[in-house]
Amino acid sequence: xGGRGRGRGNAVSFNxxxxxxxxxxxxxxxxxxxxxxxxxxxxxxxxxxxxxxNEYILVTQKDLSTRMRNxxxxxxxxxNPSYEKELPVLWNRMPxxxxxxxxxxxxxxxxxxxxxxxxxxxxxxxxIFAKLEKKERNESEVEEDGDGKExxxxxxxxxxxxxxxxxxxxxxxxxxMDDDTDYANNYFENGEAxxxxxxxxxDGEAQF
Amino acid sequence: xxxxxxxxxxxxxxxxxxxKALAVMIQHNLVKFQASERNNNVAEYTMIHHNVYCLxxxxxxxxxxxxxxxxxxxxxxxxxxxxxxxxxxNVIFHSANRLNEANDSEVLSPSALHQSFQRLAQDNFIIxxxxxxxxxxxxxxxxxxxxxxxxxAVPNVEIEPIARMLKEKATQLGGHCDSEIIWxxxxxxxxxxxRNVILxxxxxxxxxTTAGELYHxxxxxxxxxxxxxxxxxxxxxxxVIKDAVRKNDSSPILLEHFDHYLRVLYEDSAGxxxxxxxxxxxQFNLDYSKVFENLACASLDSIVLERxxxxxxxxxxxxxxxxxxEQDQMQNVAMIPAKEAKMFTYxxxxxxxxxxxxxxxxxxxxxxxxxxxxxxxxxxxxxxTTLEASYKGLFNAMVRQMHDLTExxxxxxxxxxxxxxxxxxxxxxVPDEEIAExxxxxxxxxxSLVEKIHLxxxxxxxxxTQADETILILESYLKFKSKEL
Numbered sequence: 001x002g003g004r005g006r007g008r009g010n011a012v013s014f015n016x017x018x019x020x021x022x023x024x025x026x027x028x029x030x031x032x033x034x035x036x037x038x039x040x041x042x043x044x045x046x047x048x049x050x051x052x053x054n055e056y057i058l059v060t061q062k063d064l065s066t067r068m069r070n071x072x073x074x075x076x077x078x079x080n081p082s083y084e085k086e087l088p089v090l091w092n093r094m095p096x097x098x099x100x101x102x103x104x105x106x107x108x109x110x111x112x113x114x115x116x117x118x119x120x121x122x123x124x125x126x127x128i129f130a131k132l133e134k135k136e137r138n139e140s141e142v143e144e145d146g147d148g149k150e151x152x153x154x155x156x157x158x159x160x161x162x163x164x165x166x167x168x169x170x171x172x173x174x175x176x177m178d179d180d181t182d183y184a185n186n187y188f189e190n191g192e193a194x195x196x197x198x199x200x201x202x203d204g205e206a207q208f
Numbered sequence: 209x210x211x212x213x214x215x216x217x218x219x220x221x222x223x224x225x226x227x228k229a230l231a232v233m234i235q236h237n238l239v240k241f242q243a244s245e246r247n248n249n250v251a252e253y254t255m256i257h258h259n260v261y262c263l264x265x266x267x268x269x270x271x272x273x274x275x276x277x278x279x280x281x282x283x284x285x286x287x288x289x290x291x292x293x294x295x296x297x298n299v300i301f302h303s304a305n306r307l308n309e310a311n312d313s314e315v316l317s318p319s320a321l322h323q324s325f326q327r328l329a330q331d332n333f334i335i336x337x338x339x340x341x342x343x344x345x346x347x348x349x350x351x352x353x354x355x356x357x358x359x360x361a362v363p364n365v366e367i368e369p370i371a372r373m374l375k376e377k378a379t380q381l382g383g384h385c386d387s388e389i390i391w392x393x394x395x396x397x398x399x400x401x402x403r404n405v406i407l408x409x410x411x412x413x414x415x416x417t418t419a420g421e422l423y424h425x426x427x428x429x430x431x432x433x434x435x436x437x438x439x440x441x442x443x444x445x446x447x448v449i450k451d452a453v454r455k456n457d458s459s460p461i462l463l464e465h466f467d468h469y470l471r472v473l474y475e476d477s478a479g480x481x482x483x484x485x486x487x488x489x490x491q492f493n494l495d496y497s498k499v500f501e502n503l504a505c506a507s508l509d510s511i512v513l514e515r516x517x518x519x520x521x522x523x524x525x526x527x528x529x530x531x532x533x534e535q536d537q538m539q540n541v542a543m544i545p546a547k548e549a550k551m552f553t554y555x556x557x558x559x560x561x562x563x564x565x566x567x568x569x570x571x572x573x574x575x576x577x578x579x580x581x582x583x584x585x586x587x588x589x590x591x592x593t594t595l596e597a598s599y600k601g602l603f604n605a606m607v608r609q610m611h612d613l614t615e616x617x618x619x620x621x622x623x624x625x626x627x628x629x630x631x632x633x634x635x636x637x638v639p640d641e642e643i644a645e646x647x648x649x650x651x652x653x654x655x656s657l658v659e660k661i662h663l664x665x666x667x668x669x670x671x672x673t674q675a676d677e678t679i680l681i682l683e684s685y686l687k688f689k690s691k692e693l
Contacts, residue, residue, distance in 0.1 A: 046514060048670040053271055060267035061669055067290055073232050075225060087228060089235045090293060090390065093340060095251035098227045098234075 236292035237392050262395050264602075264676055269398050272405065273333065280324045283307055285333070285393070293337055293392045296325055296362060301370050318370045329360045333401075335394035336360065363389045400436065403684055406677070410503065411473065411480050418462050419469050423480065425452050430494055439496050439691045445488030446470075478502050497688040504591055504685035507678055511594060512561060519544050520552040524561060528585040532565065535581065553583065560593045561585070588689060595682045602675040609668040616661050623658045626650055 048054075068074060072087055091099055230253060233239040237259050241251040266289055274282040283303045288294060291302070300321045328334050338354035404427050412420030429452055430441040453466050462469065470492075474481040479498040485491035505528065513521040522542045527533050530541075539549035556562040567580040613620065626647065633643055 043514060043517070048667060049674065050670070054670055054673065056271050056274075057267040057673055058666055058669055060270050064266055064286075064289070071290065073236070073292075075228055075232065087231065088291070089231045091231075093293075093337075093390070094231055094234055095241055096249075097251065098231045 232292075259395055262398075264672060265398070265402070268402065268673070268676075269393070272398070272401055273328075277324070277327060280307070280321055281328055284321065284324055284328060288334060288391065288393055293390045295387050295390055296322075296365050297370055297387070299391065300325060300365065301373060304370070318367045322365050322367065325365075326362050329362045329391075332360055332397045333394055334360075334391050335397075337390040337392050339388060339390070396436075399680075400431070402680060404431075406503070406681060407480065407499065410478065414476060414478060414480070415469070415472055418459060418465075419473060421459065421462055422453065422466065422469050423473065425449070425456055426481065426492070427494075428452075437691075439688050441494045441496075443484040443491035443493040446490040446492070447488050449492070450489075496684075497691070500681065500685040500688050501587070503681050505587070507681050508561070508590060508594060512556070515559075516552060516555055519548060520556060523549065523552055524556060524585070527562060527583050528587070532582040532584045535583070538583065557583075561590055563589065588686065591682050591685055595679065595686070598675050598679045598682065602672055602679070605668045605672045605675065609665055609672075612661055612664060612668075616657075619654060619658060620661065623650065623655070 239253050241253050244250045244252045273285050287299050287302045300318050408420050408424045411423035429444050434441040474483050481492050484493045512524045526542050539546050562583050563586050565582045570578050
């Protein structure tokens with residue numbers, strides 16, 4: 001910084017008197033560190049207003065927060081997935097994807113097309129191949145961005161989903177069965193089942 | 209706007225929880241959704257910031273409704289706030305249950321509650337949610353729509369099934385005829401009401417409570433005749449006001465001196481009433497931007513006063529009123545010694561209450577260039593800074609409260625259980641000695657700690673409420689200022 005114009009110093013744009021210091025008086029203390037996180041209060045703030053309205057507000061606030069905490073709306077981490085009956089939410093006004101129960105996603109690269117993909121048991125290899133072919137066709141059609149084709153997509157998807165929904169119901173029953181007899185299933189190692197389980201485990205951890 | 213899959217990737221809680229959380233937030237009007245443009249089967253979710261902020265104002269809503277109407281309307285609103293969105297029958301059913309729980313002697317009939325519900329809808333405090341479009345059940349992402357005239361229309365509610373369910377002490381109302389007509393709280397209307405309360409209180413403080421009454425009546429007249437979005441109300445004539453005062457059950461003082469009160473209010477510099485013309489005995493309207501500017505300035509003044517002292521306040525007000533001032537001018541007009549004036553000016557500058565404008569003067573190339581340094585108060589900027597500070601204060605209070613409560617959760621729960629046990633025993637008529645023994649299981653040190661925690665939590669809640677009031681005034685100022693431009 002330039003000199004403070006003492007006597008015949010360099011001409012600077014301000015006059016020492018304008019800054020408010022006389023000669024020989026110390027300048028302002030230079031700042032060497034960020035200001036303290038909790039600076040001390042110079043004046044004590046005014047006391048809080050405590051009238052009828054605020055008393056009422058206190059009581060109501062506590063009441064409302066306790067009710068909310070005890071209501072089924074308060075979600076805790078360890079809830080099981082069968083929630084559609086428990087949560088008193090208006091389900092028919094929400095997007096369908098929120099209503100679906102927890103799917104085990106096959107870890108594929110394309111998350112858009114397989115948004116509704118569910119873990120399928122290898123029931124009918126022919127059916128699976130047919131679906132995969134259709135999906136491949138759909139993928140290339142989606143990239144081309146045609147309007148008429150998208151209708152086909154939706155139809156195909158809804159067809160897929162109808163089949164998948166049926167599969168789902170069966171799967172739910174199967175899943176419960178499997179959970180009970182998991183040990184028996186895994187004991188007799190089956191190459192395919194082993195791979196499928198591993199992919200499912202990926203879903204349990206964080207996804208990036 | 210985010211898609212569900214994007215959300216699940218970010219949040220490591222697991223997809224089921226994310227879905228539930230979204231559903232709960234949509235139910236409580238905090239999040240809205242619409243079908244994504246590229247893919248109709250996927251929804252994109254947006255947060256409604258204002259509604260999330262208004263969560264802190266729910267107790268104020270209840271207090272206002274209680275004052276304006278009464279207990280049954282208050283309970284109706286509370287149930288609606290708890291449920292988020294619900295049909296009229298559901299709300300009435302749960303309210304009747306709640307009232308019966310609290311009050312065994314009186315049994316409030318559902319039809320009385322239905323009338324209360326209608327009153328709330330008439331005054332627009334509750335509003336209908338958009339309903340499902342016809343083909344919505346086929347779509348993955350339902351479209352919701354509503355027409356203007358249907359927004360506050362209360363459907364016919366069948367009282368019979370509700371009364372029957374109540375008698376059977378059911379906990380849930382089954383299917384009912386108006387289950388597709390869903391209501392929610394109308395936040396905009398409550399904001400208007402909160403603002404009116406601030407204005408009425410201002411009138412009452414400025415003059416006296418009777419003036420507050422008069423102002424309340426005039427506000428109602430303005431609200432009925434004006435467009436809610438315009439920054440200036442339509443003018444209302446003197447005769448109309450007089451009629452309203454007579455029709456309404458006002459105090460005799462108001463009837464007698466109504467003229468004088470009106471005159472005092474519109475001549476007052478706060479701008480609570482503006483005289484807009486002379487037709488019909490005098491036309492009066494309200495300019496929101498002017499009134500809220502005055503209120504915002506008053507808030508800023510009191511903030512400066514409490515933080516820096518009255519001398520700083522004098523400087524601040526002076527600069528605000530005189531627009532641009534030089535340092536010397538300031539200390540002369542404010543009659544404050546030079547050194548102190550400079551110190552306070554610097555402090556105000558440091559905290560951004562004052563702003564600087566430099567004007568160069570002097571054209572000679574040899575002499576040092578001198579410049580004018582002018583101080584001024586740029587109101588929108590100062591208001592925005594103070595608003596940020598208020599938000600931070602509110603946030604700090606909330607964080608601290610949460611921290612206190614969770615740290616001592618075990619202790620508080622133990623205390624709560626003890627209290628409820630003691631209550632039950634007292635009700636059963638257990639002798640006092642046993643009760644005293646039981647209450648001694650908790651040492652007095654712990655009891656006093658619990659007391660302290662409750663006290664601190666209460667103070668923090670009060671602090672949050674008051675910060676919210678300041679925030680409302682400052683936000684309203686900024687809102688009306690941007691409208692007038």
